[in-house]
Amino acid sequence: MSEKLLEIDNLSVCFHLPEGVARAVDRLSLNIAKGETLGLVGESGCGKSVTSMSIMGLIASPPGRIESGRILFQGKNLLELNRENLRRIRGKEISMIFQEPMTSLNPVISIGRQVAEPLMIHKGLSKSEAFDEATGWLEHVKIPAAGKQLKDYPYQLSGGMLQRVMIAMAMVCRPKLLIADEPTTALDVTIQAQILALMSGLKEELGMSLLLITHDFGVIAQMATQVLVMYAGQIVEEASVTRIFDRPFHPYTQGLLKSIPQAGGRAKGRVKRLREIAGTVPALTEVIVGCKFADRCPYTFDLCRQQQPTLDRIQNGHRARCWLHEHPERGRGNV
């Protein structure tokens, strides 16, 4: 259909730890088209951040290691680029915003300088040109009295304002791809809605693609066109956003959907624990022969414990990793 911007093919990332090898990302493939928003959903510890850090070339090695795969950005394999070429792409063509702005903002550098810096590095602007443009971006992300706030330090701003600064920093070079890793998880619902609206506006304006990582299907419903559900390092379901809400196939996806925080409830946009599915994500160092979700699945039968399901086509563009696909009678009419 549309032009591919990012293509990940068979990516496996492991961490070599004293307690064993953690398979954080296990043969993951995904595509993001130009202008598309791909949502990557899953509970904590499923390998979402490791996937995004791999794209950015930020996996610390050791203990991390990319064991296999290719990450093609505009046809170029990022895993084969030298540091210099990677740096040229990172922050300019691909940028990233994180859940906690304080992990990426430098506490002892003014926010103006931090927003202006990528412009000096990547676009060769002079200091005053870069600061002018930085002010424009801070206004654009609706930071009040942006000109004055340039001199402020991160500790002087609220969480929502810091996230706006992060967005400005990520946008200044007009990237083709923005990776947002749980960008609103730490914020309360009202601020979350404002930040999401800001991100979708900028996405439209710049025509960029967005890889949006979250554990919240509510955020996905609002932002994404295509969805990948990740469990214990693997993609377990892939579909368009409409299809995933109408006909979720994987029992894990069904559980996640039932756990969407209710509007008006106490939830702060966080799903700490799945209300519908008992248990937690297995330790990724554990060697599991069959389906990694078997221990928590309400439909588990013999085959699920014996053999790992493959990611099979359910319908055009809809795939799921679940034996119920071949044995629908085991789904007790629920799937």
Ligand SMILES: Nc1ncnc2c1ncn2[C@@H]1O[C@H](COP(=O)(O)OP(=O)(O)O)[C@@H](O)[C@H]1O
């Ligand atoms: N720096 C690291 N050192 C060791 N193990 C790590 C590191 N980062 C991630 N992992 C392993 O990868 C798993 C997945 O992590 P992550 O991608 O951060 O999960 P998510 O973003 O889905 O919550 C972790 O549970 C852990 O086992």
Ligand SMILES: [Mg+2]
């Ligand atoms: Mg994460």
